[in-house]
Amino acid sequence: MAQRHLDSVPAAALPADDTADSALASYLRDQATEFLRALRQHRESDTAGKTAYAARALRRAARRISGTLHTFRPLLDADWSDALRPELAWLSGTLAQEHACADRLLRLNEALHRLTTVTTRPAVHHPAVRADTTGAPPARETLTLGAAKAAALLDRQLTLAKTRAHSTALGALGSSRFHAVADNVAVLASEVPLRGADTELKKLATAAESRLTEAVTALHPTGHPYNPDADTPWHHVRLLLRLHRYAQEVALGAPATGARSIDDEAAHALNAHRDAAEAAAAAAQAARTPRIAPATAYALGVLHADQRHQVEAARTAFGQAWQRETVGTP
Numbered sequence: 001m002a003q004r005h006l007d008s009v010p011a012a013a014l015p016a017d018d019t020a021d022s023a024l025a026s027y028l029r030d031q032a033t034e035f036l037r038a039l040r041q042h043r044e045s046d047t048a049g050k051t052a053y054a055a056r057a058l059r060r061a062a063r064r065i066s067g068t069l070h071t072f073r074p075l076l077d078a079d080w081s082d083a084l085r086p087e088l089a090w091l092s093g094t095l096a097q098e099h100a101c102a103d104r105l106l107r108l109n110e111a112l113h114r115l116t117t118v119t120t121r122p123a124v125h126h127p128a129v130r131a132d133t134t135g136a137p138p139a140r141e142t143l144t145l146g147a148a149k150a151a152a153l154l155d156r157q158l159t160l161a162k163t164r165a166h167s168t169a170l171g172a173l174g175s176s177r178f179h180a181v182a183d184n185v186a187v188l189a190s191e192v193p194l195r196g197a198d199t200e201l202k203k204l205a206t207a208a209e210s211r212l213t214e215a216v217t218a219l220h221p222t223g224h225p226y227n228p229d230a231d232t233p234w235h236h237v238r239l240l241l242r243l244h245r246y247a248q249e250v251a252l253g254a255p256a257t258g259a260r261s262i263d264d265e266a267a268h269a270l271n272a273h274r275d276a277a278e279a280a281a282a283a284a285q286a287a288r289t290p291r292i293a294p295a296t297a298y299a300l301g302v303l304h305a306d307q308r309h310q311v312e313a314a315r316t317a318f319g320q321a322w323q324r325e326t327v328g329t330p
Helices: 002-007 020-044 048-071 078-115 140-173 176-188 201-217 228-252 259-287 294-328
Strands: none
Touching (some): 020 048, 020 228, 048 201, 078 140, 078 259, 078 294, 140 176, 140 259, 259 294
16 A cells, blocks of 8 residues: 555655654654643543543554554664663553453443344354354343343453553553653654665665565455454554554655545444454353353354454455555556
């Protein structure tokens, strides 16, 4: 994707060799400023909603800085970049857990409600899920009872996980490790440790696009038997798409015309894939709880199968978005 968008821009619009470093420095300073602004908002927030909004902005800036340090490493001081990048990834991942637990619980509850109000349910076939699939399916009232108990079980497990994630995030934001990260970002807001590399900005951005293309080409097509390990390459493609988009922001200032809608569609499909895969894993984990009733296990099995269907649907949606991009590329 990036190659077409970069190649479509006149040479005069791209940073020349002697201005590539300034474009990169400007982008990193902007993201560092966003990081510090979000941190101030987080500290001054007086409501849960404002705190959550500030935390998302903090994560967003941390991801962009970290991704940019990765893609454009040859243009930066390597030791400094290699030291800061994993710390930003740690911060972003830590802050994301509470939000992820809340979203996962909401997604699973909505899926359970939907499954109990439709006549056709996905078949339960995953061996890790203890579902009673022998003989005739349970009656509607049995499924409804199982869904209610499954929802209660998921609520207990994911609420506990959310509480722990909240405590972990608070601990992280008050730690010396975080203060060291914030200090480094504060320095970055005014001084970017560049090195005099000859590598062109466009070349590095195109390399990010090539890595994405290779990873997509290596993906297995949809319709393969269920295998949780098969999710990993898709998660990797999601990361590479994110890095590609950040590289565009650096090299072009913003995606070229037409790029945003396609990239957003592909990113949305990969986000949906990640959410469904993690929700399916949560349902399978709940189904392994000792001594749960057969009806509860059955409902969790149906829920797991439903989320795996959502995984396949997300893969199909991504494939269609990617195909449209490929067809549209000269």
